[in-house]
Amino acid sequence: MHIWLCNVLRIVESRVNEWRSKGKEPVRIGEIRLPDDVASRLKELDENATVLLVDDAIDTGATIQQARLQLLEQFPDITLRVAVITVTIPQPICDADYCLYHNRTLCRFPWSNDYRESPHY
Numbered sequence: 001m002h003i004w005l006c007n008v009l010r011i012v013e014s015r016v017n018e019w020r021s022k023g024k025e026p027v028r029i030g031e032i033r034l035p036d037d038v039a040s041r042l043k044e045l046d047e048n049a050t051v052l053l054v055d056d057a058i059d060t061g062a063t064i065q066q067a068r069l070q071l072l073e074q075f076p077d078i079t080l081r082v083a084v085i086t087v088t089i090p091q092p093i094c095d096a097d098y099c100l101y102h103n104r105t106l107c108r109f110p111w112s113n114d115y116r117e118s119p120h121y
Contacts, residue, residue, distance in 0.1 A: 006114040010106050014059070018089045021060045028066040032074075042075045050079045056109055058084050058099075061092025068094060085109075 034042070042051065053071065058064055068080055083098040086105045096102070108115050 014088055014106055028062045032067060032070045047077045048079060050081060052081050052083055054083050056085055058087045058092050058096055061094035065094035
C-alpha cells in the first residue's frame with residue numbers, strides 16, 4: 001500500500017474514533033498484573049515517590065486512565081506522571097503530563113500495522 005493512502009486511512013480512522021467517543025466516556029476493562037519484582041519495587045518506594053508511566057500514544061485516554069486508577073489503587077502513596085510520544089485528540093479523558101506532540105500528530109511506530117522498514121513504499 002502506498003504511504004499516502006496509509007496516511008489518509010490513519011487520519012480517517014483517528015477522526016472516526018474521536019467522533020464515536022464524543023458524548024460517551026470510553027471504558028477499558030481488565031487488570032494490571034505487574035511482575036513481582038516491579039510490584040515489590042513500587043511497595044518499597046518512599047512516600048510521595050514519583051513514578052513515570054510511559055506509553056506510545058494517547059488516543060481516547062481510556063487505557064492510560066485505567067492503568068493510572070489501578071496503579072494508584074495498589075500504591076496510593078505514589079505520585080504518578082504520564083509520558084507519551086503523542087496525544088492524538090484535543091481532550092482525552094486522561095491526558096499526558098509530558099508529551100512530544102499534542103496536536104493530533106499520528107506517529108507510525110515500528111509496531112504499527114502499516115509500518116514498513118524500507119523508506120520506499
